[in-house]
Amino acid sequence: MILASDNPLVPEASELVFGTVAFFVVLFLVGWKLVPQIQKTLAERTDAIEGGLKRAEAAQDEAKATLEQYTAKLAEARREASRLREEAREEGAQIKAEITGQAQAEARRIVESAHAQIEADRQQALQSLRAEIGTLSVELAGRVVGESLEDSARQSRVVDRFLEELEGRASTREQITS
Secondary structure, three states: OOOOOOOOOOOOHHHHHHHHHHHHHHHHHHHHHHHHHHHHHHHHHHHHHHHHHHHHHHHHHHHHHHHHHHHHHHHHHHHHHHHHHHHHHHHHHHHHHHHHHHHHHHHHHHHHHHHHHHHHHHHHHHHHHHHHHHHHHHHHHHHHHOOOOOOHHHHHHHHHHHHHHHHHHHHHHHHHHO
């Protein structure tokens, strides 16, 4: 049989009791002072990690909400820009139509004014020609007839008759040619 004193691995009874008491004292001290500190530190780290995760989730949710707001604002800005472009196009078309209308009215006014001026010039030329033809006709008639046509009433009748004959011939020629 092997005795405890012969085997170096088997402790003596006093060492075993002293070791057991020391173990429980150390266990008590560790349980009383160290375990609560370790648990407190672990709880703090757990809270920090969980809080960090919650903060990260909150930040991610806030980022999503901000992104949605940004997307909504961007879409609204695009709609507003599109509306403004359309309004500008419509306003441009309206201005173009107004300017075109004004230009056409001005062109009509200028053409009418030109027609009126041409008609006035024509009438003036006709009057001038009538007077000149009348003077020449009276002079010619006076030479042909051999008497003076100094009387203005007589002159006027001769000139009017001559012009009527010319106008009659002119209208007859126009009817024949057409």
